[in-house]
Amino acid sequence: MSDLNRCSWCVGDPLYEAYHDLEWGVPVLDDDKLFEFLSLETFQAGLSWITVLRKRENFREAFDNFDYRLVANYEGPKITELMNNAGIIRNQLKIRAAVTNAQKFMKIQDEFGSFSQYMWNFVDGKPIQNSIKDPKETPATTELSDKLSKDLKKRGFKFVGSTVIYAHMQATGMVNDHHVNCFRHSEVKEIGKKISAI
Numbered sequence: 001m002s003d004l005n006r007c008s009w010c011v012g013d014p015l016y017e018a019y020h021d022l023e024w025g026v027p028v029l030d031d032d033k034l035f036e037f038l039s040l041e042t043f044q045a046g047l048s049w050i051t052v053l054r055k056r057e058n059f060r061e062a063f064d065n066f067d068y069r070l071v072a073n074y075e076g077p078k079i080t081e082l083m084n085n086a087g088i089i090r091n092q093l094k095i096r097a098a099v100t101n102a103q104k105f106m107k108i109q110d111e112f113g114s115f116s117q118y119m120w121n122f123v124d125g126k127p128i129q130n131s132i133k134d135p136k137e138t139p140a141t142t143e144l145s146d147k148l149s150k151d152l153k154k155r156g157f158k159f160v161g162s163t164v165i166y167a168h169m170q171a172t173g174m175v176n177d178h179h180v181n182c183f184r185h186s187e188v189k190e191i192g193k194k195i196s197a198i
Contacts, residue, residue, distance in 0.1 A: 004183045008135050016050055025188040027127055027173030027195045031115045034172060035105055036066040039098050041168045042159035043089045049167070051089075058087030063098065072102035097158035104156045119174065122148050127192035128175040138177055141166050 010020035028034055040059065044052045052059075062085050064070040074082075082088065082095050105115055112118040122144060132138055145166035152160040169175045176192060178185035 005181050006184070007179050007182045013050060015053055019053055021184065024171055025173050025176050025178050025184065027192055028171075029116045029120070029195065031105075031109065032066065032068075034115055034119065035068045035071075035102070036060075037171050038101065038105075038160075038168055039063065039066055039071075041164050041171070042097055042101065043091070043094050044167070045094070045159050045161070045164055047089070055088055058085070062088050068102040068105050071098055072106060074099045094159060101157050101160075104152075108155065119148075119172075123174050127173050127188075127195070129189055129192065130175060130177050132177055132179045133181070135179060138179075139166065142175075145169060 004021075006017060006020055010016040010024075028037065040052050040056065043059070060066060062082055079092070079095055079099075083090050083092055108115050108118045112121075128144075141162040145162045148169075149160055149162040149165040152165065166175075170177045173188065173192065176185065176188050178188055
């Protein structure tokens with residue numbers, strides 16, 4: 001598959017290319033998966049996504065496969081254990097943020113029925129289809145990610161700045177930012193047409 005046209009940011013690294021080809025931009029409606037992406041993206045803050053991607057399996061093992069019900073109850077001994085885990089990003093603020101976010105995640109579920117319902121309400125249940133020709137046109141934030149970030153912060157979430165949230169929207173298919181000459185642009189667009197998140 002190396003002869004395919006891909007978004008330039010992933011080219012040259014097999015792990016990055018596989019993530020791009022199979023996951024990035026595909027609409028995610030499952031709460032468990034949304035929590036994993038949100039958690040990984042908060043750990044990415046200030047770092048590159050490939051750094052997180054290479055540690056993804058370590059994160060899954062360390063964080064009980066990102067079961068937010070379990071993460072929400074992590075306390076001192078577990079925090080210490082995570083801080084001693086060289087396989088993940090050992091940032092105490094981000095580790096504690098994952099616990100806080102799991103707690104707030106469940107509050108949103110109680111209010112909206114699911115976290116997916118809450119998130120997808122911001123795009124009326126349908127992915128935003130962009131037509132990016134030049135990689136330099138890809139935004140880091142948008143008015144919508146600003147709005148969603150602000151609402152999550154108001155609800156007590158941590159490490160959910162607009163840049164993190166826009167990355168989350170791209171990863172989970174709320175927005176299709178595959179470049180128009182990328183083979184996945186049209187494929188992801190078709191997938192998006194078939195889903196209705198609300």
